[in-house]
Amino acid sequence: MRMFPFLKPTLIYDNDVTKIRLEDIEKLGVEGLILDLDNTIMAPKSARLDPSVKAWLDIMKKNFKIVVLTNNKKAFYLEAVRQVLDLPVIGFAKKPWLFGIYEALEILKLSNAKIAVIGDRPLTDIWLGQRYGFKTVLVRALTAHIEPRWKYWLRKLEWSFVKRM
Numbered sequence: 246m247r248m249f250p251f252l253k254p255t256l257i258y259d260n261d262v263t264k265i266r267l268e269d270i271e272k273l274g275v276e277g278l279i280l281d282l283d284n285t286i287m288a289p290k291s292a293r294l295d296p297s298v299k300a301w302l303d304i305m306k307k308n309f310k311i312v313v314l315t316n317n318k319k320a321f322y323l324e325a326v327r328q329v330l331d332l333p334v335i336g337f338a339k340k341p342w343l344f345g346i347y348e349a350l351e352i353l354k355l356s357n358a359k360i361a362v363i364g365d366r367p368l369t370d371i372w373l374g375q376r377y378g379f380k381t382v383l384v385r386a387l388t389a390h391i392e393p394r395w396k397y398w399l400r401k402l403e404w405s406f407v408k409r410m
């Protein structure tokens with residue numbers, strides 16, 4: 246039974262973002278990426294890029310237009326992240342709603358079908374992507390192994406819906 250079709254990603258990775266291969270994204274036929282920040286490409290509140298994620302990002306930067314979309318509201322943190330990533334970073338996104346999306350689309354200048362959203366949360370990143378006709382890629386959180394227990398269970402619950410579809 247498909248209870249939550251709006252949460253069904255185009256691709257599911259039972260692994261973190263660094264395991265997404267370039268050819269997998271190319272097969273989606275997209276030219277731009279909207280990346281979630283927290284737990285997708287960076288540990289929350291860290292403003293630090295893991296070397297494995299940096300290597301992955303360098304490959305993606307060469308092949309796609311990229312913007313980072315986050316619900317984070319702290320201006321000085323967002324500026325630090327911008328410096329570290331060397332990418333456009335849009336804060337206050339209020340995912341899964343439309344705030345932030347217009348700004349992302351203005352930067353990418355692509356039709357929605359040419360864009361993939363990559364994120365770790367079905368209820369924000371994937372839902373957002375489905376609403377706007379983007380391709381969607383669900384990944385495991387970078388810091389899943391060091392999270393508090395309640396977060397672990399919340400994720401487990403969200404993923405159980407996605408995997409049932």
Ligand SMILES: [Mg+2]
Binds near residue numbers: 282284285365366
């Ligand atoms: Mg996230």
